[in-house]
């Protein structure tokens with residue numbers, strides 16, 4: 161039909177979405193059908209149903225899809241992003257396993273990855289830096305900043321990307337967004353008014369334009385990051401520092417936990433792989449062992 165138009169999903173709030181149309185007009189949408197698989201960052205075909213309102217008819221193919229999953233369901237975080245920015249902080253202390261799980265999900269989707277260590281104005285920066293050292297050694301980029309003082313050091317990293325910002329609650333993600341996008345608070349309030357209308361849906365994500373080529377998606381703080389969708393091979397490859405040793409264990413199906421002549425464990429014993437990172441791998445890839 162002729163009233164079908166292409167839009168960019170800039171806010172996801174439960175089953176309610178805001179789509180930005182090419183002229184800048186914002187349309188409030190719901191997906192057709194019960195199952196809501198639309199994500200912030202999706203390009204969609206929308207059909208108007210009333211003034212400023214529409215139905216999402218279809219989702220365009222995605223270049224990436226960041227999501228978490230358990231055995232029963234998956235939770236979409238953002239679509240079509242090119243970069244994952246994981247925010248951790250000097251305090252409260254961050255969860256190593258959660259960080260690692262975020263990184264694995266991003267890598268599986270071939271995203272560029274940046275770790276931001278926030279609250280570097282606080283005295284315990286040395287401990288957090290030490291906790292992150294194995295990630296730097298594994299090849300991850302780590303940017304230190306204090307969002308409450310100056311978030312600008314992050315800007316060059318965001319240029320030309322659609323970045324998704326994830327992090328445990330309390331790491332300062334909102335502070336960072338508000339510093340980078342002064343109108344974010346007002347936009348969030350407005351979106352909540354339109355989409356929530358008293359339903360108190362807590363899951364929401366929001367896309368902000370930094371410039372014509374750089375966009376930032378903010379999503380709720382995560383406490384759990386299930387990786388049910390990643391198989392063993394994806395998990396072991398997801399530890400970049402393991403890669404030189406993969407395929408060199410005595411057994412082709414080595415789990416790098418107890419087998420004799422395991423090249424990965426040997427590398428850890430020789431100090432070439434950080435022992436904590438190997439432990440994290442075992443925790444994630446071989447739960448219950």
Ligand SMILES: Nc1nc2c(ncn2[C@@H]2O[C@H](COP(=O)(O)OP(=O)(O)OP(=O)(O)O)[C@@H](O)[C@H]2O)c(=O)[nH]1
Nearest residue numbers: 278279306307308309329330331332333334335381
């Ligand atoms: N000292 C210091 N405190 C900061 C900095 N950035 C954020 N904070 C504080 O850390 C606390 C948490 O910050 P938020 O921005 O609310 O954290 P969040 O990650 O968005 O947390 P949720 O909203 O729960 O997801 C607030 O009290 C901030 O003022 C920083 O650079 N330095």
Ligand SMILES: [Zn+2]
Nearest residue numbers: 409414416422
């Ligand atoms: Zn092995």
